[in-house]
Amino acid sequence: MPRFAANLTMMFNELPFRARFAAARMAGFRAVEFLFPYGHDAGLLQTDIETNNIRVVLFNLPPGDWDAGERGMAALPGREADFERSVSAAIEYANTLGCKNLHAMAGIMSPTVDPDRAMATYMRNLAQAAAELAPHGITLLIEPINTRDMPGYFLSRTKDARRVIESVAADNLKLQFDIYHRQMSEGNLIHGINNNLDIIAHMQIANPPQRLDPSAGEINYPYVFQMIDGMGYEGWIGCEYKPLTTTKESLAWFEPYKR
Numbered sequence: 001m002p003r004f005a006a007n008l009t010m011m012f013n014e015l016p017f018r019a020r021f022a023a024a025r026m027a028g029f030r031a032v033e034f035l036f037p038y039g040h041d042a043g044l045l046q047t048d049i050e051t052n053n054i055r056v057v058l059f060n061l062p063p064g065d066w067d068a069g070e071r072g073m074a075a076l077p078g079r080e081a082d083f084e085r086s087v088s089a090a091i092e093y094a095n096t097l098g099c100k101n102l103h104a105m106a107g108i109m110s111p112t113v114d115p116d117r118a119m120a121t122y123m124r125n126l127a128q129a130a131a132e133l134a135p136h137g138i139t140l141l142i143e144p145i146n147t148r149d150m151p152g153y154f155l156s157r158t159k160d161a162r163r164v165i166e167s168v169a170a171d172n173l174k175l176q177f178d179i180y181h182r183q184m185s186e187g188n189l190i191h192g193i194n195n196n197l198d199i200i201a202h203m204q205i206a207n208p209p210q211r212l213d214p215s216a217g218e219i220n221y222p223y224v225f226q227m228i229d230g231m232g233y234e235g236w237i238g239c240e241y242k243p244l245t246t247t248k249e250s251l252a253w254f255e256p257y258k259r
Contacts, residue, residue, distance in 0.1 A: 002237050005239065006029040006033075009034045011243060021049060027248070028254065033240075034056075043096065046097055056097045059090075059097075060104075061105065062089055064076075074106050074129075075155070076109075077118060104129060105143075110152075158192055162175070176202045176204065178204040178205075178206075200235065203228070204237065210244075216250075
């Protein structure tokens with residue numbers, strides 16, 4: 001049966017961030033993910049995790065200046081030192097929180113940047129980051145993100161992510177397969193998952209067109225979950241969706257999957 005992790009950035013927004021760990025556990029989740037922990041003391045978050053007997057399975061490297069529109073630095077020429085510092089910061093939090101997956105956002109690409117130079121920068125940065133994470137037992141993830149929601153994002157197609165992963169050839173560089181982004185950019189969900197299962201280390205879900213819960217949108221998620229289960233996928237599936245009302249009211253879909 002699929003294993004689901006609540007995304008605490010998107011879900012349980014009725015509560016302060018640290019209270020969301022308890023809310024997720026009470027709702028039946030045994031794992032959580034979130035975008036960024038860096039505005040919170042790592043030791044206090046560790047206490048929340050242990051108190052609620054819950055796992056953190058994913059968060060992102062620092063993305064640069066988020067409020068100014070930055071969405072990662074991994075592919076940005078000239079930002080290599082900033083990216084290196086982001087890796088160090090993420091390792092410190094990941095070790096404290098017991099998290100074994102970190103997502104490196106590629107970044108929004110200026111139209112004046114040579115795409116080949118950006119790709120070379122991307123692969124060098126990923127190779128270096130993967131090497132730094134390996135001794136800690138941490139997997140580095142990359143995720144294609146649709147360019148309707150994030151115009152100019154450097155990595156938007158699954159085939160390009162696969163090419164990067166195969167070119168870098170680091171054992172701990174894997175694919176974060178977001179079903180919502182895949183549907184928005186490419187569709188062909190089941191084939192996309194099956195054809196890339198060998199490199200997928202984490203999945204995420206939301207339902208287009210409004211990025212709502214699995215019961216509200218154009219994707220037949222019960223069928224998708226059945227197919228994923230049949231493929232033998234053993235990783236976590238992060239619930240990175242926007243509840244239409246309250247998170248509790250959005251969780252009717254989750255009832256059959258509670259353990």
